Amino acid sequence: MGNISLGVVGMVIGSLVFQLVGIFLLPMTRGFTDPLPTLGSALGFLIGIGFLARLSTSGMNISILIPLISALNPLGALVIGVLVYGDSAPFAKIAMLVTACVLIGVAGIV
Template sequence: MPALTLPTLASFAFVIVGQALGLSLLPATRGFTALWPTVICIVSFVLSFAVFARLINNGVELSMLTPIVTITLQLVVLVIGITVYHETASMTKIGLLVGAAAMIGAATQL
Protein backbone atom coordinates (compact mmCIF):
# COMPACT_ATOMS: atom_id res chain seq x y z
CA MET A 1 0.00 0.00 0.00
CA PRO A 2 1.34 3.47 -0.80
CA ALA A 3 2.11 5.93 1.95
CA LEU A 4 -0.73 8.16 3.09
CA THR A 5 0.23 11.25 1.17
CA LEU A 6 -1.78 14.46 1.04
CA PRO A 7 -3.21 13.65 -2.43
CA THR A 8 -4.29 10.20 -1.19
CA LEU A 9 -5.99 11.69 1.86
CA ALA A 10 -7.62 14.40 -0.28
CA SER A 11 -8.88 11.74 -2.67
CA PHE A 12 -10.30 9.75 0.24
CA ALA A 13 -12.07 12.89 1.51
CA PHE A 14 -13.41 13.57 -1.99
CA VAL A 15 -14.85 10.05 -2.17
CA ILE A 16 -16.58 10.46 1.20
CA VAL A 17 -17.95 13.93 0.40
CA GLY A 18 -19.09 12.89 -3.09
CA GLN A 19 -20.91 9.80 -1.89
CA ALA A 20 -22.39 11.61 1.13
CA LEU A 21 -23.65 14.36 -1.19
CA GLY A 22 -25.20 11.81 -3.54
CA LEU A 23 -26.86 9.92 -0.70
CA SER A 24 -28.11 13.07 1.01
CA LEU A 25 -29.68 14.26 -2.25
CA LEU A 26 -31.66 11.06 -2.82
CA PRO A 27 -34.77 12.34 -0.99
CA ALA A 28 -34.62 15.61 -2.99
CA THR A 29 -34.61 13.70 -6.29
CA ARG A 30 -38.15 12.48 -5.52
CA GLY A 31 -37.41 9.11 -7.06
CA PHE A 32 -35.28 10.63 -9.84
CA THR A 33 -38.16 12.80 -11.04
CA ALA A 34 -36.71 16.17 -9.97
CA LEU A 35 -34.19 17.12 -12.67
CA TRP A 36 -31.45 19.13 -10.93
CA PRO A 37 -31.20 17.16 -7.70
CA THR A 38 -31.08 13.99 -9.83
CA VAL A 39 -28.32 15.37 -12.07
CA ILE A 40 -26.24 16.53 -9.09
CA CYS A 41 -26.80 13.21 -7.31
CA ILE A 42 -25.69 11.13 -10.28
CA VAL A 43 -22.69 13.36 -11.07
CA SER A 44 -21.52 13.25 -7.45
CA PHE A 45 -21.70 9.43 -7.43
CA VAL A 46 -19.91 9.10 -10.77
CA LEU A 47 -17.11 11.49 -9.78
CA SER A 48 -16.62 9.88 -6.37
CA PHE A 49 -16.50 6.39 -7.90
CA ALA A 50 -14.00 7.62 -10.48
CA VAL A 51 -11.72 8.91 -7.72
CA PHE A 52 -12.29 5.67 -5.78
CA ALA A 53 -11.13 3.71 -8.84
CA ARG A 54 -8.05 5.93 -9.17
CA LEU A 55 -7.16 5.30 -5.54
CA ILE A 56 -7.28 1.55 -6.15
CA ASN A 57 -5.32 1.95 -9.38
CA ASN A 58 -2.67 3.89 -7.45
CA GLY A 59 -2.14 0.98 -5.05
CA VAL A 60 -4.58 1.49 -2.19
CA GLU A 61 -5.88 -1.95 -1.29
CA LEU A 62 -9.55 -2.52 -2.06
CA SER A 63 -9.91 -4.75 1.00
CA MET A 64 -8.80 -1.86 3.20
CA LEU A 65 -10.37 1.07 1.38
CA THR A 66 -13.90 -0.29 1.02
CA PRO A 67 -14.57 -0.97 4.73
CA ILE A 68 -13.11 2.37 5.78
CA VAL A 69 -15.16 4.29 3.21
CA THR A 70 -18.28 2.32 4.09
CA ILE A 71 -18.19 2.91 7.83
CA THR A 72 -17.13 6.54 7.47
CA LEU A 73 -19.97 7.09 5.03
CA GLN A 74 -22.45 5.44 7.40
CA LEU A 75 -21.46 7.81 10.20
CA VAL A 76 -21.53 10.89 7.94
CA VAL A 77 -24.94 10.01 6.49
CA LEU A 78 -26.26 9.34 10.00
CA VAL A 79 -25.28 12.89 10.98
CA ILE A 80 -26.82 14.29 7.78
CA GLY A 81 -30.04 12.36 8.38
CA ILE A 82 -30.33 13.65 11.93
CA THR A 83 -29.36 17.27 11.24
CA VAL A 84 -30.82 17.91 7.77
CA TYR A 85 -33.77 15.54 7.53
CA HIS A 86 -34.58 15.49 11.28
CA GLU A 87 -34.54 11.70 11.43
CA THR A 88 -34.40 10.00 14.79
CA ALA A 89 -31.52 7.80 15.82
CA SER A 90 -31.48 5.87 19.06
CA MET A 91 -28.40 5.71 21.21
CA THR A 92 -28.34 1.97 20.47
CA LYS A 93 -28.08 2.63 16.72
CA ILE A 94 -25.38 5.25 17.18
CA GLY A 95 -23.48 3.02 19.61
CA LEU A 96 -23.61 0.03 17.28
CA LEU A 97 -22.33 2.11 14.34
CA VAL A 98 -19.48 3.55 16.41
CA GLY A 99 -18.67 0.06 17.69
CA ALA A 100 -18.68 -1.28 14.14
CA ALA A 101 -16.35 1.55 13.13
CA ALA A 102 -13.95 0.61 15.90
CA MET A 103 -13.99 -3.06 14.94
CA ILE A 104 -13.44 -2.29 11.25
CA GLY A 105 -10.59 0.03 12.19
CA ALA A 106 -9.02 -2.72 14.27
CA ALA A 107 -9.53 -5.31 11.52
CA THR A 108 -7.80 -3.17 8.90
CA GLN A 109 -4.72 -2.97 11.13
CA LEU A 110 -4.26 -6.76 11.08
Protein backbone atom coordinates in the same frame (compact mmCIF):
# COMPACT_ATOMS: atom_id res chain seq x y z
CA MET B 1 0.17 -0.20 0.88
CA GLY B 2 2.78 2.27 -0.30
CA ASN B 3 3.22 5.82 0.80
CA ILE B 4 0.22 7.76 1.96
CA SER B 5 0.70 11.16 0.38
CA LEU B 6 -1.33 14.31 0.81
CA GLY B 7 -2.89 13.61 -2.59
CA VAL B 8 -4.07 10.17 -1.46
CA VAL B 9 -5.59 11.62 1.70
CA GLY B 10 -7.26 14.31 -0.39
CA MET B 11 -8.74 11.75 -2.76
CA VAL B 12 -10.07 9.64 0.14
CA ILE B 13 -11.68 12.73 1.66
CA GLY B 14 -12.94 13.81 -1.78
CA SER B 15 -14.47 10.40 -2.37
CA LEU B 16 -16.23 10.50 0.97
CA VAL B 17 -17.48 14.07 0.47
CA PHE B 18 -18.85 13.40 -3.02
CA GLN B 19 -20.58 10.21 -1.88
CA LEU B 20 -22.13 12.10 1.04
CA VAL B 21 -23.33 14.78 -1.39
CA GLY B 22 -25.04 11.98 -3.33
CA ILE B 23 -26.61 10.73 -0.10
CA PHE B 24 -27.65 14.26 0.91
CA LEU B 25 -29.45 14.80 -2.41
CA LEU B 26 -31.22 11.40 -2.51
CA PRO B 27 -34.41 12.49 -0.71
CA MET B 28 -34.64 15.55 -2.97
CA THR B 29 -34.70 13.33 -6.07
CA ARG B 30 -38.18 12.11 -5.09
CA GLY B 31 -37.39 8.61 -6.29
CA PHE B 32 -35.28 9.89 -9.20
CA THR B 33 -38.25 11.78 -10.64
CA ASP B 34 -36.86 15.31 -10.10
CA PRO B 35 -34.15 15.77 -12.76
CA LEU B 36 -31.78 18.29 -11.13
CA PRO B 37 -31.37 16.62 -7.73
CA THR B 38 -31.18 13.25 -9.52
CA LEU B 39 -28.36 14.53 -11.70
CA GLY B 40 -26.58 16.01 -8.66
CA SER B 41 -26.95 12.82 -6.66
CA ALA B 42 -25.79 10.62 -9.53
CA LEU B 43 -22.79 12.88 -10.18
CA GLY B 44 -21.89 12.87 -6.49
CA PHE B 45 -21.87 9.08 -6.39
CA LEU B 46 -20.10 8.79 -9.76
CA ILE B 47 -17.32 11.23 -8.82
CA GLY B 48 -16.92 9.62 -5.38
CA ILE B 49 -16.60 6.16 -6.89
CA GLY B 50 -14.30 7.61 -9.55
CA PHE B 51 -11.95 8.77 -6.80
CA LEU B 52 -11.96 5.24 -5.38
CA ALA B 53 -11.11 3.84 -8.79
CA ARG B 54 -8.21 6.28 -9.15
CA LEU B 55 -6.99 5.40 -5.67
CA SER B 56 -7.03 1.68 -6.42
CA THR B 57 -5.07 2.17 -9.65
CA SER B 58 -2.54 4.37 -7.85
CA GLY B 59 -1.55 1.40 -5.72
CA MET B 60 -3.60 1.97 -2.58
CA ASN B 61 -4.58 -1.34 -1.05
CA ILE B 62 -8.32 -1.81 -1.57
CA SER B 63 -8.51 -4.08 1.47
CA ILE B 64 -7.96 -0.92 3.55
CA LEU B 65 -9.62 1.61 1.25
CA ILE B 66 -13.02 -0.03 0.88
CA PRO B 67 -13.54 -0.82 4.60
CA LEU B 68 -12.46 2.72 5.49
CA ILE B 69 -14.98 4.33 3.15
CA SER B 70 -17.57 1.70 4.11
CA ALA B 71 -17.17 2.67 7.75
CA LEU B 72 -17.26 6.43 7.21
CA ASN B 73 -20.22 6.61 4.78
CA PRO B 74 -22.87 5.38 7.26
CA LEU B 75 -21.61 7.74 9.94
CA GLY B 76 -21.79 10.65 7.51
CA ALA B 77 -25.26 9.57 6.40
CA LEU B 78 -26.36 9.44 10.05
CA VAL B 79 -25.11 12.99 10.63
CA ILE B 80 -26.87 14.22 7.47
CA GLY B 81 -30.09 12.45 8.42
CA VAL B 82 -30.14 13.86 11.93
CA LEU B 83 -28.93 17.40 11.23
CA VAL B 84 -30.59 18.04 7.87
CA TYR B 85 -33.61 15.78 7.63
CA GLY B 86 -34.59 15.52 11.30
CA ASP B 87 -34.19 11.75 11.60
CA SER B 88 -34.31 10.32 15.08
CA ALA B 89 -31.04 9.30 16.66
CA PRO B 90 -31.63 7.12 19.71
CA PHE B 91 -28.50 6.20 21.63
CA ALA B 92 -28.83 2.49 20.81
CA LYS B 93 -28.96 3.21 17.07
CA ILE B 94 -25.88 5.43 17.22
CA ALA B 95 -23.98 3.01 19.46
CA MET B 96 -24.67 0.03 17.18
CA LEU B 97 -23.71 1.97 14.05
CA VAL B 98 -20.50 3.32 15.57
CA THR B 99 -19.59 -0.17 16.86
CA ALA B 100 -20.22 -1.71 13.43
CA CYS B 101 -18.15 0.99 11.72
CA VAL B 102 -15.27 0.54 14.17
CA LEU B 103 -15.36 -3.22 13.56
CA ILE B 104 -15.33 -2.68 9.79
CA GLY B 105 -12.41 -0.28 10.16
CA VAL B 106 -10.47 -2.67 12.40
CA ALA B 107 -11.17 -5.59 10.06
CA GLY B 108 -9.65 -3.59 7.22
CA ILE B 109 -6.45 -3.01 9.20
CA VAL B 110 -5.99 -6.58 10.45
